[in-house]
Amino acid sequence: MRRRYTVKQTVALVATLVLGTLALSASAAGPASTTRISVSSAGQQGDRDSYAAGMSADGRYVLFNSQARNLVVGDTNDRNDVFLADRQTGAVQRVSVRSGGGQAKPGPDPFGGSYAGGLSSNARYVVFSSDSPNLVSHDTNRASDVFVFDRTRNITARVSVGARGRQANGPSGGPAISANGRYVAFSSLASNLVRGDSNKQTDIFVRDLRTHRTIRVSVTSRGGQARCNEGCESTEPALSANGRYVAFQSSATNLVRGDTNRLGD
Numbered sequence: 001m002r003r004r005y006t007v008k009q010t011v012a013l014v015a016t017l018v019l020g021t022l023a024l025s026a027s028a029a030g031p032a033s034t035t036r037i038s039v040s041s042a043g044q045q046g047d048r049d050s051y052a053a054g055m056s057a058d059g060r061y062v063l064f065n066s067q068a069r070n071l072v073v074g075d076t077n078d079r080n081d082v083f084l085a086d087r088q089t090g091a092v093q094r095v096s097v098r099s100g101g102g103q104a105k106p107g108p109d110p111f112g113g114s115y116a117g118g119l120s121s122n123a124r125y126v127v128f129s130s131d132s133p134n135l136v137s138h139d140t141n142r143a144s145d146v147f148v149f150d151r152t153r154n155i156t157a158r159v160s161v162g163a164r165g166r167q168a169n170g171p172s173g174g175p176a177i178s179a180n181g182r183y184v185a186f187s188s189l190a191s192n193l194v195r196g197d198s199n200k201q202t203d204i205f206v207r208d209l210r211t212h213r214t215i216r217v218s219v220t221s222r223g224g225q226a227r228c229n230e231g232c233e234s235t236e237p238a239l240s241a242n243g244r245y246v247a248f249q250s251s252a253t254n255l256v257r258g259d260t261n262r263l264g265d
Helices: none
Strands: 014-017 033-036 050-055 061-066 081-086 092-094 114-119 125-130 145-150 155-158 172-177 183-188 203-208 213-216 234-239 246-250
Touching: 050 114, 061 114, 081 125, 125 172, 125 183, 145 172, 145 183, 172 234, 183 234, 183 246, 203 234, 203 246
Parallel strands: 081 114, 114 172
Antiparallel strands: 014 033, 050 061, 061 081, 081 092, 114 125, 125 145, 145 155, 172 183, 183 203, 203 213, 234 246
């Protein structure tokens, strides 16, 4: 699986505050305004594309990808990075970093880099994918992996691993994190994250950051793995706030009975 997240057109990254939506009164929402988020802490606009925003539950923090080299000091890796903007203070932080803040080194893919997946409701935890080999120790698989950055502890950990931290033997990406920050879902072509993975297809996995357990969730109600006559990719996971429920798309034909449309569902 090689999923590359790029843009074909330059677009300004903005956060819009909408006046009087749903139960919010006009006085609570305040005047409508649009703010550009993809700027440095000093307000300097980015010198390259920025895109793909995510937001914390209270709207204070905005997560985005950027190829810009001037949003933070010391950005010299010439790769896409992941940034978090604090709308309250104006501070911009690069979060696709190794523990302690060191920047990601370029990986084997000349068009690779780090790509945002999501953030917990309080913005403490940020998940992203990256082909950088130096974000954690012993990353030797030369493939894209999924990572979580703990902003409070300033620690980066690899999520796309199996039992006892065994690294994936295939690329992983497209992460999502539960609102409580405990569970991370991601897609992976690796066959060694769980036992019995022999379908040679991209599957969806969930990692419990508390118990350090990884399970495969793109399965039938009885735990059977996804199958079909041709490529059966399962991708684009989403998690409920507490991580109990996982939604994903799949072209597999055996996940439920009566699936005969031979299309992605």
